[in-house]
Amino acid sequence: MRIDIITVLPELLESFLNHSIVQRAQDKGLVTLNIHNLRDYSVTRHRTVDDYAYGGGAGMVLMIEPIVNCLEQLKETCEYQEVIYMSPDGDPLQQSTANELSLLTNIIILCGHYKGIDERLRQHFITREVSIGDYVLSGGELPAAVLSDAIIRLIPGVLSDESSALSDSFQDGLVAPPVYTRPADFRGMTVPSILLSGHQDQIEKWRFEQSLKRTKERRPESGSQM
Numbered sequence: 001m002r003i004d005i006i007t008v009l010p011e012l013l014e015s016f017l018n019h020s021i022v023q024r025a026q027d028k029g030l031v032t033l034n035i036h037n038l039r040d041y042s043v044t045r046h047r048t049v050d051d052y053a054y055g056g057g058a059g060m061v062l063m064i065e066p067i068v069n070c071l072e073q074l075k076e077t078c079e080y081q082e083v084i085y086m087s088p089d090g091d092p093l094q095q096s097t098a099n100e101l102s103l104l105t106n107i108i109i110l111c112g113h114y115k116g117i118d119e120r121l122r123q124h125f126i127t128r129e130v131s132i133g134d135y136v137l138s139g140g141e142l143p144a145a146v147l148s149d150a151i152i153r154l155i156p157g158v159l160s161d162e163s164s165a166l167s168d169s170f171q172d173g174l175v176a177p178p179v180y181t182r183p184a185d186f187r188g189m190t191v192p193s194i195l196l197s198g199h200q201d202q203i204e205k206w207r208f209e210q211s212l213k214r215t216k217e218r219r220p221e222s223g224s225q226m
């Protein structure tokens with residue numbers, strides 16, 4: 001899978017790219033992440049990418065031209081299935097969004113900044129808008145990192161134990177059961193004895209029941225739609 005991220009702050013994404021699962025996925029050749037500095041696509045000598053909003057008001061707006069330049073150059077190199085704009089008013093990111101996007105081969109993620117991007121981009125060039133929650137951050141870089149991470153860990157072969165992504169919260173419409181590791185007794189706080197019993201069938205049954213219980217408590221509105 002190839003993910004191209006367009007940003008005015010490439011440095012903000014670098015540490016994300018060079019660590020952990022994302023780095024491993026790239027090393028294994030399972031994903032290619034390209035970061036594009038929007039300023040490289042500016043049409044002015046000063047590498048300007050933003051301007052005042054028509055109609056006045058505080059806050060700058062990312063201009064249409066550098067972004068379209070970048071999109072057009074990228075589209076010459078391959079065909080993209082989605083051009084995603086990270087936006088607080090986009091579709092709320094769900095596990096199902098990540099599942100769906102992880103099946104694609106080439107996507108672009110555009111990070112906004114300041115007041116956002118020129119609306120004409122959203123109307124004519126963006127195919128999908130994704131929000132990571134009903135709050136406003138200063139830029140789309142962290143949201144883009146969140147979305148990329150959620151997608152990349154689902155690509156087969158990225159996690160060392162492939163089944164572990166499948167047993168995460170939301171994959172089956174349920175949140176995950178509690179997990180424990182050694183020691184079995186920490187200052188009198190003990191691990192449920194069933195987990196030490198060695199009876200795998202009963203352990204799976206217990207985990208399923210715990211998942212159901214937690215889902216009812218923590219996500220009562222959810223069920224099978226996740």
Ligand code: SAH
Pocket residue numbers: 085086087088089110111112113114115116117130131132133134135136137138139140141143
């Ligand atoms: N004026 C805009 C907010 C701009 S915030 C509004 O009120 O909707 C600047 C940029 O940060 C946005 O263009 C977007 O790319 C990103 N961003 C901020 N919060 C976000 C969120 N919750 N989800 C996804 N992207 C977000």
